[in-house]
Amino acid sequence: MPSTRFRWAAALLGAALLTPLAACGGSGAGPGDKVTLTYRLWDDQQKVGYEKVMAAFEKANPNIHVKIELLPYDQYWIKMTADAVAGTAPDVFWMQTNQFPEFVTKGVLADLSPLKLDTAKYHPNVVAAYTYKSKLYGVPKDFGVVGLLYNKNLFKKAGVQMPANLTWAPDGSGTLLQVARKLTVDASGKHPDQPGFDPNKVQQYGFASWDHYQTQWMNWVNSNGGKLMDRPFGKYTFNDNASVQALQFGVDLVNKYHVSPPAAQTNPPSDKINEMFKRGEVAMFPANNALLPFVTPEAHFDLGVASMPQGPAGRSVNLNGLSEAVYSKSRHKKEAMRLASYLSTAEPQKMMADQGYIFPALNGLSQGYVDYWRKKNIDVSPYLEESKGTTFNLPITTGFTAFEPKLIRIFNEMYLGRLAVKQAADQAVQQGNALVK
Amino acid sequence: MESADGVRGRVSSPAEPGDARGPVSLAERTSVPASPAGYRRRWLANWYAYLFIGPSLFGVLAFLLLPLVVVLGLSLFHWELLSDPTFAGLANYRRLAADGDAWHSLWRTAVYVLLCIPLQTVLAVLLALLLNQRAKGMRFYRALFVVPWMATPIVLGLVWTWVFDPRDGALNRLLDLVGVAGPNWLSDTTWALPAIALVNIWQYTGYNMLFFLAGLQGIPQELYDAAAIDGATPVRRFFRVTLPLLNPTMFFVMVTNLIGAFQIFDTVYVMTNGGPNQSTEVLNFKIFEMAFRQFDFGYASTLSTLLFVVILAVTLVQVRFFSKRTTYDLS
Known part of the structure; x- marks a missing residue:
């Protein structure tokens, strides 16, 4: 029965052609639709902490969903660069001091001046590390x-x-x-x-x-x-x-x-x-x-x-110091800036400190980190003194x-x-x- | 052996009656229809076959051939990833001609191939002969030797890094027992590349053994009986009967292994990162550094083209060598 066979093949082919179109239809978000942001990091321990942070953010911003993407450090910068070229970089992502110059000079990072952060409230090293031509290009996140x-x-x-x-x-x-x-x-x-x-x-x-x-x-x-x-x-x-x-x-x-x-x-x-x-x-x-x-x-x-x-x-x-950068060509820039703004506040930085992940870049929250480790019988105050x-x-x-x-x-x-x-x-x-x- | 069987099936078809019994060389393997009408008939009769080939043909075109052409094209450009590519003509090739580091890499790659392939192939044949016996538990042993092949090179690299540790590593501890002071394997410019070759030999010998085993089992017993009657010693039987009749297997194993060896990367990446002092900076690693650490995609493409040309040349030489010496039909 060659003709039936042919019809089957045609049907399959047709279905195959239609699938991507259907998939495309889904992502064209109209007003009131939910926006999905991608947040990329490289630390599998901190990912657990950020799941809680993002849950809190989503609760306050019901129209935004944040997808956390974990990449091992070895691949992180290679993939980041390739994504920046392809125009598919994540909306918000971790930035490291020694990688920052490459990305900021190539225009990959969004200027964060619209967030109007009070830079005096953060550790000066972290602010300095992400400042280029007197503009801030990363939310001061933490320091080690x-x-x-x-x-x-x-x-x-x-x-x-x-x-x-x-x-x-x-x-x-x-x-x-x-x-x-x-x-x-x-x-x-x-x-x-x-x-x-x-x-x-x-x-x-x-x-x-x-x-x-x-x-x-x-x-x-x-x-x-x-x-x-x-x-x-x-x-x-x-x-x-x-x-x-x-x-x-x-x-x-x-x-x-x-x-x-x-x-x-x-x-x-x-x-x-x-x-x-x-x-x-x-x-x-x-x-x-x-x-x-x-x-x-x-x-x-x-x-x-x-x-x-x-x-x-x-x-x-x-x-x-690490920071969170916003992709300059993000398709959801407004929402990405909103997330960046949230990440600069005390709530998420305190959450990360209190769970013993990091010293927050925002001043006055380090005690939570020290307390967490004291409960584990480790006195981390020398780190704090050094900083x-x-x-x-x-x-x-x-x-x-x-x-x-x-x-x-x-x-x-x-x-x-x-x-x-x-x-x-x-x-x-x-x-x-x-x-x- | 997949390829040998496929050929044998075609040889006994009526398309080439004259050759049905004789040895068939590689050049004669494809049968060609006589006229355009013949092509048409074939196409119509076999259209569904093309449908089945379709997906994998698409894969070959999209993920092998297309990138190949793109890389060839890119080798004529300056492109530092985050900025726009600009046409550079043959500038990258002129740079290559004067780039001592690149030729050093090619040399280290060649050394690696020479360390790996002969030893690995001889070991695989010997292992196949050993495991081609009828004895209890033979299936278990055969499977055992294939296990390393199933592990990922990255994991193997990590494990072997421990083995090669100069102080606490298993290898130097063993050498110590017999009174030999082992070298600092991975930080010694003399030993780092052989150490990496050893890991790959260890990983792939068992896998290659499988092909030789299949090849051995395809050799008819009568040939050995006849040779024995003629008074051939076991050694002579091996060189006059076994080895020549393993040629189709040998061809396949050599071509695929040489290509694989020229493309060595993962173990180098995990175990030495190109060091010490560039002694393990093989060409594929250099390409990776150029493309993904220096973001110089134009020059990386030029280096890739060099590697491609070298592999192509080596493969063509093998095709010529084996096509004169290979018998596919054993019936």
Whole structure:
């Protein structure tokens, strides 16, 4: 029966052709119809918190539905860029300091001046990070600070007290190295400053020094008076003397003092160092407080928090603020701005703080975060103290996406001891500046 | 073997009576109708076949051929994703000619292919011979060796990163037991690429074994009996009977594996990210960096074109090599 068969095929074909048309018909929203906004983030822990935030927003705005979209950080910026090109970026999405210049200079982000935010009410670093040509392009959302996580059990076992103030200096003086040595033990129970210590048979390391810019060497550089950049949207300068000294200290902790695991184990893309800390093989681990929800479920020891060590130029830690950006070509700009406006207020920021996810960027709400962690027996107040002192932003300039893998690769060699520190810094600065537009 | 069976079916059809019993080369595989009327008749008789091919044909055109043409076109443009593309003529190709990094990548890719393919193929044949016995539990073992193939390369990469850890990794612990100090696998410029090759060999050997096993089981026993009567030793029987008759399988396995090896990416991405010191920066990884980290789509397309041309050339050489040596008809 070829003719029946043919009719079937025609019917199927017809149905196939009609389906997309029907689907299109659904999205042409008329007045009074519900608008769906997409909100994109990369943190699977915070997603849970934002589900509650969005539920509250939807309740107050019954004509808006917010779809939360989670992308792993590795893919986030690639997908974001591709979406910006295709014109399909989400209406509201998380923005990170070192990606901001690329997106704002290409016109992907909406100017948020219509929201009339009182920027004085937010942490100044976060506001500064998302300001371009004196206009704000991101709702200051939260900040994370680098602090020092430590394993209280290991300190207790070694009979060592965490000093109130850790200090370091390029020549190896200061309390950080002393404490780190006491907590570094090889197979025969010897410490790095004892004769017969075998650096190849270390069973427990005092400190985690590794190739990580945000929590590691950028902090050494700043607390030694070095400079990462000459100015926002400017050039890299971390090959000056103070920076090179600071970088050398980071490398020395590994290769000279042997208080940190060898770079062959910790170099990215490996995340070995996280594992080692969680397994109790490393005593002190500089980390952003946003890492806490990821560390605590797996760390089966008492977790302590201390301030980062003070350098010759004092204490200066990275404070990384995130913001929520509105897509400049959003099809529902009005609703997206409404959501952005809501996210800038105390209600959502307090919700996120009280559930222990983040320090909110809006002033005066941090206590909820501290209280949440106190209930979990972790005193996070050193983080809060740090945020009130000297802090620095990640380099804010164009071309960082392209620079990041190169930077990591060059510094991997430096931490391995195969590339001299000065040479590595020169190479990195030169390659970084070549990518600044 | 799918392809061999398909060919065998066609060979015994009356379309080519002369060849029905003789060896058929690849060049002679398609039968051609004599006249335009013949084409028409065929089309009418087989229209529903085209209907069935339709969806996959659409897939091939839309997701393989079209991107290929687009990439070729893009290689003539400057395009940094967030800004508009501008025509650049052959500028990207001139840049390629002078780009030491790109040629370094091609070289590392070639080294990787040479590390992978010979070892993997020999191992797969040996494994197939071993598992082609009649013994208890053979099905279980055959399945066992295919398991790695089913895992995703990303997960395998992570697991193997632990295995390769210089201090706590299983590999160096084992080497330690026999008194060998293992290298810092993934941060050693000499060992990082072989380490990645090892993971891929481990993953795909069992899968390739399946094809050789099927090939072995298609070889008629009489040929071995005849060879034995002629006094051929087992080794001679392997080289004179088994290996030549495995050629169709070998052709398929070699072509697909070489293409796959040239396109290596995932394990590199997870295990070394191109490092240490660019020693694992294979071409496909470089293309990824150029396109999705530097957003230089024009030049990334040029590099893709280079990879395409290299793969095409290698494949054509294989087609020529095997078409002269392959017998499909074993009946």
